[in-house]
Amino acid sequence: MFLMEVNEAKELRVAPIKNGTVIDHITAGQAFNVLKILGLSSDVPNTVTALLRAPSQKQKFKDVVKIEDRELTSLEINKIAVIAPEAVYNIIRDYAVAEKHAVKAPDTLIDILRCGNPNCITISGTKWSKEALEGKPWQPKEPVSYKMKRFIDKEQPNKYIYECHYCERRIEDNLMEYLL
Numbered sequence: 001m002f003l004m005e006v007n008e009a010k011e012l013r014v015a016p017i018k019n020g021t022v023i024d025h026i027t028a029g030q031a032f033n034v035l036k037i038l039g040l041s042s043d044v045p046n047t048v049t050a051l052l053r054a055p056s057q058k059q060k061f062k063d064v065v066k067i068e069d070r071e072l073t074s075l076e077i078n079k080i081a082v083i084a085p086e087a088v089y090n091i092i093r094d095y096a097v098a099e100k101h102a103v104k105a106p107d108t109l110i111d112i113l114r115c116g117n118p119n120c121i122t123i124s125g126t127k128w129s130k131e132a133l134e135g136k137p138w139q140p141k142e143p144v145s146y147k148m149k150r151f152i153d154k155e156q157p158n159k160y161i162y163e164c165h166y167c168e169r170r171i172e173d174n175l176m177e178y179l180l
């Protein structure tokens, strides 16, 4: 079951759930990407509620995703931290908030985000490689993990920049495109 609420009222009302996860303070516009990261589509057995562009004091607008009977894995949390760094997840057990944590990815992401350079050693042998882009046959992938270091943008303290450990190519926008 899949529910969608588009909130126009000033007051934010989200019906309580018995067990599951509420992901709050998602960067407005990223709720669908969060659902994608969690592999949630219309045919999942969980009840999922997405609240889009809810008023937020901290962020002006935010998205909220509520999933019944589901908790998050650390890999999912790391991926959500990339596209919605201010997100907070609440684990609900028996109608009460059992745990509340800010999402936080490690400073160096291993096999979470790929490099954007088609010539990078980590990209060779993948569908993002130069050979693949040119329609040539590609060799199997080099046994090198994707390794991206995270920096804070000095001019925009809420924004992160990721740099490849091997080729130093940086990515900062459309990060969903680079999530593995």
Ligand SMILES: [Zn+2]
Binding pocket: 115, 116, 117, 120, 121, 122, 164, 165, 166, 167, 168, 169
């Ligand atoms: Zn690279």
